[in-house]
Amino acid sequence: MLCIKNGIVVDGINPEPYKADILVDGKEIIEIASEISTVADVTIDAAGKCVLPGFVDAHCHLREPGYEYKEDIGSGTRSAAAGGFTSIACMPNTHPAVDNAALVNFIKMRALEERAAKVYPIAAVTKGLKGEELTEMWELKKAGAVALSDDGKPIMNAGIMRLALQYARGFDMLIISHCEDLQLTGDGVMNEGYMSTVLGVKGITRAAEEVMVARDIILAETLKTPVHIAHVSTRGSVELIRQAKKRGVKVTCETAPHYFSAADEWVDGYDADTKVNPPLRTADDVEAIIEGLKDGTIDIIATDHAPHHRDEKEVEYSLAASGISGFETAFSLAYTHLVEPGVISLHQLVEKMSTRPADILNIDGGRLQVGKTADITVVDPAKEYTVDVSQFHSKGKNSPFHGRTLKGKVVHTIVDGRVVMENEKILV
Ligand SMILES: [Zn+2]
Structure with missing residues (x-):
C-alpha cells in the first residue's frame, strides 16, 4: 500500500481544495480522508504540496x-x-x-x-x-x-x-x-x-x-x-x-x-x-x-x-x-x-x-476518487526554478523556455499506483 500524506488535494471534482491523505492499494485509490492511520509500505509526505489527478x-x-x-x-x-x-x-x-x-x-x-x-x-x-x-x-x-x-x-x-x-x-x-x-x-x-x-x-x-x-x-x-x-x-x-x-x-x-x-x-x-x-x-x-x-x-x-x-x-x-x-x-x-x-x-x-x-x-483518469485508478501527480506550487533543457528526460532539447524562471514544479508522479517519479527523480 502507498499513502500520500498531508497534501492539499485538488481532486478534479470539488472546486475547493482540501487537506487529506490518500491511500492506494494496488492500482486503486481505496481511501481519501483527513487523517489515515493505516500503515502503508510506502509513504510520501506531501506537506506544503498539492495532490492532483x-x-x-x-x-x-x-x-x-x-x-x-x-x-x-x-x-x-x-x-x-x-x-x-x-x-x-x-x-x-x-x-x-x-x-x-x-x-x-x-x-x-x-x-x-x-x-x-x-x-x-x-x-x-x-x-x-x-x-x-x-x-x-x-x-x-x-x-x-x-x-x-x-x-x-x-x-x-x-x-x-x-x-x-x-x-x-x-x-x-x-x-x-x-x-x-x-x-x-x-x-x-x-x-x-x-x-x-x-x-x-x-x-x-x-x-x-x-x-x-x-x-x-x-x-x-x-x-x-x-x-x-x-x-x-x-x-x-x-x-x-x-x-x-x-x-x-x-x-x-x-x-x-x-x-x-x-x-x-x-x-x-x-x-x-x-x-x-x-x-x-x-x-x-x-x-x-x-x-x-x-x-x-x-x-x-x-x-x-x-x-x-x-x-x-x-x-x-x-x-x-x-x-x-x-x-x-x-x-x-x-x-x-x-x-x-x-x-x-x-x-x-x-x-x-x-x-x-x-x-x-473517453479514457480512464482525471479525478481523484475512491475506487478510481491511482494516477496521481504531486506538485510544489511554491518552487521556483530555471528551465534547463540538459535536464530533460526527452531526447528533444528544443525549448524556447530554456533559461527562463518558472514557478510550480512537479515532484512526484504515480501511475496505476506505482511511483514512477519521486522527488523529481524518475524511477523507471
Ligand atoms: Zn498539429
Whole structure:
C-alpha cells in the first residue's frame, strides 16, 4: 500500500481544495480522508504540496516508429512522467504513419514495455496522412485507437473531411483537426505581422488557421458531429469557437502552453527553438488565448510535445523543424502564467490538464476518487526554478523556455499506483 500524506488535494471534482491523505492499494485509490492511520509500505509526505489527478495529454508526438533519433516511447514516457503526465495520447505522424491496426497494436505493446506513463494511440484519418483515402476506422478503434487525426498535416479536401466526420460519428470516434490551409501558409515560417516584417522572415497569416477552423465548425454543425480543434493559436480562432459553442456546435478545442506563454517577439534573434506550427502569435493573440482559457472556450491544455534532434534545429530559421519539447515545462508554464496571476484556479487548471482531456478522449483518469485508478501527480506550487533543457528526460532539447524562471514544479508522479517519479527523480 502507498499513502500520500498531508497534501492539499485538488481532486478534479470539488472546486475547493482540501487537506487529506490518500491511500492506494494496488492500482486503486481505496481511501481519501483527513487523517489515515493505516500503515502503508510506502509513504510520501506531501506537506506544503498539492495532490492532483495525473495529467492527461491529448496531443503529443512520441516519434516511434521511424524517428527514434528524435524520441522513442521509452524516453517520451519518462519525459511525460517527469512533467506529471500519467496518460498521453500520441499522434500518428510517425514513419510509417499509424494508419492500420497492426501499428496501433505496436504502439500499445511498446508502451506496455515502457511503464512510465500510459500511452493511448491516436490513429490516422486518411491512409498515409495523404488526405485522400479514409482509413479503416472501425479496425483502428477495435485495436485501441482513442481518436483520429492527421495531425502535422491538415485534411485539405473539405469533401474528405466531411466524409471522415460522418464515418467517425458512426464509430463514435473523435476527429482531432490540425487546422491549416497550406495554400495560405505558403512558405511562411513565423506569424505574419510587424515582427515578420522587421525580421525579414516570411509570415503565415492567421487566416491559414482560421479559415480551417471555420470550415470544420461549419461541417460539424451541419452534420451535428463532434470535432476537436488542435493547438488553437489566434484571437480569431478563439472567437469562432466561442460563437460556435454558443450555437450548440459540438466543438471542443485545445491550446498548448507556448501559445499563452510566448509571442512572436521571441523569434527576434532567430532562435529556431521558437519555431512551431502554428507559429507563436502576437501579444494580442496571447491575451485572447488566456481569455479563452478563462471563459471555457478553450477546453483543455495539450502539450503538442514535438521533440526534434539538435541538428534539425541548428539550421537557418526557414529550414528548421517545427516543434517544442513540451512535457517537462507544461505544468510550470500553466502555473506561472495562469494560476499564479489569478487567471484561473488550480482546480480549473486540473480540469484543463486532467479531467476534461480524459473525458474528451473517453479514457480512464482525471479525478481523484475512491475506487478510481491511482494516477496521481504531486506538485510544489511554491518552487521556483530555471528551465534547463540538459535536464530533460526527452531526447528533444528544443525549448524556447530554456533559461527562463518558472514557478510550480512537479515532484512526484504515480501511475496505476506505482511511483514512477519521486522527488523529481524518475524511477523507471
Ligand atoms: Zn498539429
